[in-house]
Amino acid sequence: MRIPCARPVLLAAAERERLKKMAYGHKTEYRLRVRAQVVLHAARGRSNARIARETGLHLDTVRTWRDRFATGGLPALADRKRSGRPARFTPVQVAEAKALACQLPAETGAPLARWSCPELAAELTARGSTDTVSASTVRRRLREDALKPCQYRSWIFIRDPDFRATAQRVLDLYARTFEGAPLDEDEYVLSSDEKTSVQARCRCHPALAPGRARATRVHHEYGRGGALAYLAAYDVHRAKVFGRCEPKTGVVPFMALVAQVMATEPYASAKRVFWIVDNGSSHRGKKAIDRLTKACPNAVVVHTPVHASWTNHIEIFFSIVQRKVVRPDDFTDLTQVRNRLRAFEDLHNATAQPFQWKFTTSDLDDLLARLDRHPSADRQEESSAALAA
Incomplete structure (x- = not known):
């Protein structure tokens, strides 16, 4: 049986410099560092078996990264896109979670003032929207639309007629x-x-005055x-x-x-x-x-x-x-x-x-126009009329 020959690897000066930074950089991920080392060894004309012995990798691993670099260059050292595990939180369930987060808890009958992600997850499970969902999954989905139901800001509606x-x-x-x-x-x-x-x-x-990694203490x-x-x-x-x-x-x-x-x-x-x-x-x-x-x-x-x-x-x-x-x-x-x-x-x-x-x-006119479209405007007028009566 014929043993396949190792593919030759030729490096340009820029490629060699970048591979050295990847192979010996302190902040480089381990997987990328190992792949860069394999390519640098291959560029010196060493066999796959020798590279495997010196790096401690399996022979098939060395052969894989050598061949991929010879075919695709530096971009081929990155991980290929993977399909990953199928999503368990469907788009419909995501929409239900976001809709629930945009409701006041009192409107749903929950004895809460504000929603938190664990409580939203529990409410979705109780409603049967999903079998089970973690608070981190809800938090990640809400972050997509910058929804923060656990926060609130106070405001006051305009009552001055002039x-x-x-x-x-x-x-x-x-x-x-x-x-x-x-x-x-x-x-x-x-x-x-x-x-x-x-x-x-x-x-x-x-x-106490502030110090290293310490704020002022009163x-x-x-x-x-x-x-x-x-x-x-x-x-x-x-x-x-x-x-x-x-x-x-x-x-x-x-x-x-x-x-x-x-x-x-x-x-x-x-x-x-x-x-x-x-x-x-x-x-x-x-x-x-x-x-x-x-x-x-x-x-x-x-x-x-x-x-x-x-x-x-x-x-x-x-x-x-x-x-x-x-x-x-x-x-x-x-x-x-x-x-x-x-x-x-x-x-x-x-x-x-x-x-x-x-x-x-101009900003004032825009503000008043937004307030006129606000659904609370009608409620405010009704409340003012009731107080006047």
């Missing part, structure tokens, strides 16, 4: 226009609000050192912030902030200074407008829509204060809180740039 007109005034001011006319150089836009209950929590043990127990309110006004286009700390919020503290800001330049001699505020008790309604206009004739109050504080730039600044200054709250007393807030104002005013506000009136 939402668009009110919001447009605010958005136009961010774009330096008011009532269709551009603002002059001596007109300014301030965004203002109060951050309540900034607490001084004195930890029972000092915080002791859970603390003593209460009181709380204060932080009032601030933010110049939208100049990125300047003016703040003050008060024992509590109210009309008097807010007017003190107004006096503090309006007594400084360029606001004292400005043609108009627009104050964007929400509908909090300190600056709500016509009385607040008259009060502020009487104190500062060049001040113009502009209210945000009801339940739409997200249109107020000062909320962005307060979120920065919450992350960078307040949390984790570890203060010995309220004096330390006040000092840190003042120091952060100086740091912010020296380095900050105006926020890149990208939500325009």
